[in-house]
Amino acid sequence: MTGQTASYTVRASEFSRLLVATEVVRILQGGTWLTSGSLRDWPLFDLGTAAWPIVPQEPKKHWQSLPLHADQTGAEANLSRSTTYASPTVVIGKDDHMERLEIAASRGDERAFLDAQTAVNWAERPATDFLRAIHLALAAGAHMAARNLATQGTARYPDDPELEKYARVLAPPRMLPNSPRSNSGLRANRDWLMANGAKYRGQWVALRQGELLGVGDSLHALINEVGSTDGILFTKAH
Amino acid sequence: MLLRFTDGEPFATGAVPYVYRPVTDRESSPRVILDVRLGKIETSAFLDTGGVYLFCSPELVPSLDLDPRDGIPTQPLQLGRGRYEGVLHRIRLTIIAEEGDDLSIEPTVFIPRLEPGQEWPDEFPCILGMQGCLERLRFAIDPNDDTFYFGDLAQAD
Numbered sequence: 001m002t003g004q005t006a007s008y009t010v011r012a013s014e015f016s017r018l019l020v021a022t023e024v025v026r027i028l029q030g031g032t033w034l035t036s037g038s039l040r041d042w043p044l045f046d047l048g049t050a051a052w053p054i055v056p057q058e059p060k061k062h063w064q065s066l067p068l069h070a071d072q073t074g075a076e077a078n079l080s081r082s083t084t085y086a087s088p089t090v091v092i093g094k095d096d097h098m099e100r101l102e103i104a105a106s107r108g109d110e111r112a113f114l115d116a117q118t119a120v121n122w123a124e125r126p127a128t129d130f131l132r133a134i135h136l137a138l139a140a141g142a143h144m145a146a147r148n149l150a151t152q153g154t155a156r157y158p159d160d161p162e163l164e165k166y167a168r169v170l171a172p173p174r175m176l177p178n179s180p181r182s183n184s185g186l187r188a189n190r191d192w193l194m195a196n197g198a199k200y201r202g203q204w205v206a207l208r209q210g211e212l213l214g215v216g217d218s219l220h221a222l223i224n225e226v227g228s229t230d231g232i233l234f235t236k237a238h
Numbered sequence: 239m240l241l242r243f244t245d246g247e248p249f250a251t252g253a254v255p256y257v258y259r260p261v262t263d264r265e266s267s268p269r270v271i272l273d274v275r276l277g278k279i280e281t282s283a284f285l286d287t288g289g290v291y292l293f294c295s296p297e298l299v300p301s302l303d304l305d306p307r308d309g310i311p312t313q314p315l316q317l318g319r320g321r322y323e324g325v326l327h328r329i330r331l332t333i334i335a336e337e338g339d340d341l342s343i344e345p346t347v348f349i350p351r352l353e354p355g356q357e358w359p360d361e362f363p364c365i366l367g368m369q370g371c372l373e374r375l376r377f378a379i380d381p382n383d384d385t386f387y388f389g390d391l392a393q394a395d
Contacts, residue, residue, distance in 0.1 A: 105313075135311075135312075135313070138312045138313050139313035143290050143291075143369055143370065144369065147370075165308070165310065166310055168328065169308075169309070169310050169326050169327065169328055169346055170310075170326070170346060170370070171346075172370075172373060172374055173343045173344060173345040173346070173370065173371060173372075173373060173374045173375075174328075174343065174344040175342075175343055175344075175374060175390050175391075176330065176342035176343060176344055177342070178251065178339045178340070178341065178342070178390070186254055186255060186273055186334060186336045187255050187336060189273070190255050190256075190257050193257060194257065194259075201263075204297075218297065219295075219297040219298065219301075220297070220300065223301070229278050229279055229280070229301075231280075232280060233273060233280050233281065233282070234279055234280065234281050235281050235282040235363060236282070236295075236363055238257075238259065238260075238261055238271070238282075238363075
């Protein structure tokens with residue numbers, strides 16, 4: 001019970017003796033009714049020997065009526081139930097919307113992720129939730145959703161550098177200024193690969209204008225051997 | 239000759255011959271393989287219009303001068319028969335033209351991080367996916383002479 005917000009409704013049949021004025025004051029001031037543990041404190045009816053916190057009844061929150069989630073652990077379920085022993089309503093203590101996103105991501109279920117995403121009121125979410133949701137979208141294979149969340153997040157939190165980075169990396173491809181044509185040996189290289197590729201299959205080759213400059217097991221070693229990268233095609237022979 | 243719309247506006251601003259053959263010993267289906275430039279390295283890449291991002295061979299990564307602080311971690315992505323951990327970055331990608339102009343874009347690139355003992359499929363060059371990579375390009379292929387035509391969609395804006 002310690003630390004839990006519990007409610008207790010005293011029924012008339014348990015409270016039939018009259019309280020003396022000092023007891024009423026103690027209850028109102030302390031919010032708890034302490035007994036010594038002796039039955040003599042309660043000659044007529046025993047309400048127990050523990051400390052009973054008396055707190056105002058709060059209106060039931062909407063999530064208190066949700067069913068236990070299938071993935072909720074037994075410990076969590078027991079804890080949830082223990083907080084409402086006098087009115088046994090199941091409580092989900094976690095953020096249900098984010099939890100649904102996490103479950104969809106863990107299953108790689110893109111459709112479920114998108115359904116869960118649309119149920120979230122993102123206008124009320126902090127930047128950390130956007131970042132978490134982007135990661136979950138990527139895990140679910142919902143790459144477009146990840147982009148949209150990053151765009152939405154950085155629009156809402158324009159000063160958040162992390163969200164800005166995510167939005168930049170996931171943005172649609174940016175067109176860069178056109179470059180003049182840079183290589184006139186493409187067809188010669190293609191013809192060389194078609195004619196000779198099978199002989200070097202799986203190895204890196206360096207080609208310039210259809211001429212073989214070198215062969216290597218690793219790209220790094222081949223670049224060092226050739227000594228330049230300008231105008232040279234480095235590819236795996238295929 | 240580059241492709242044009244009926245009103246004379248260009249559909250494609252560049253064209254390049256492609257290689258049409260399987261990229262692995264395990265595959266029998268041929269792929270459209272192009273020459274591209276990543277950073278300072280000219281290399282090969284094949285089209286995968288059902289894929290996402292630009293996938294990059296780990297051997298190319300040291301030549302790309304990427305700043306690790308600019309990347310974002312992502313969950314493992316499926317490639318062929320393997321799943322690979324990696325980081326998403328932005329990088330300059332140029333499709334090299336034989337006719338017309340080269341075309342440069344800045345797509346999202348998946349940089350794999352291999353686990354100890356994990357190998358990148360040997361036969362894979364880079365892979366040009368649709369979302370995050372080719373989605374803002376016009377492109378067409380002519381199987382008659384194995385030519386890949388490409389243009390900047392932004393020209394229509």
